[in-house]
Amino acid sequence: MSNITTDPMVDSVNYQEVERLERMFGDVKLSEIIKRVLKNRPYVCPKCSGSGKVHKYEDEWSPYDMRIVGTKDIILECDLCDGTGRTVQEYVPKKVVTYDGFVLKNLT
Numbered sequence: 823m824s825n826i827t828t829d830p831m832v833d834s835v836n837y838q839e840v841e842r843l844e845r846m847f848g849d850v851k852l853s854e855i856i857k858r859v860l861k862n863r864p865y866v867c868p869k870c871s872g873s874g875k876v877h878k879y880e881d882e883w884s885p886y887d888m889r890i891v892g893t894k895d896i897i898l899e900c901d902l903c904d905g906t907g908r909t910v911q912e913y914v915p916k917k918v919v920t921y922d923g924f925v926l927k928n929l930t
């Protein structure tokens with residue numbers, strides 16, 4: 823058993839992402855980066871709920887007998903926020919009006 827102890831919080835950090843942020847912003851506080859991001863993109867993306875990723879589900883076909891054997895979960899970059907999880911402008915759900923036959927006017 824190893825006697826090396828590691829900090830579990832630091833272990834969960836994506837080192838390459840931290841290095842990329844340091845190259846972009848220099849040696850600044852994380853709160854400064856957050857402030858700048860919120861200024862540029864103040865709204866949480868409603869399509870991906872801020873994750874920057876969206877799921878696309880497709881049928882998974884058997885290569886042997888061409889029948890559906892399951893569902894593939896494909897994770898894509900969100901196209902509304904370009905994978906950032908935040909948007910420059912505020913987006914709201916688009917309303918779709920459909921008509922389904924007719925009813926007496928007094929019942930609507």
Ligand SMILES: [Zn+2]
Pocket residue numbers: 867868869870871872873874875900901902903904905906907908
């Ligand atoms: Zn998004």
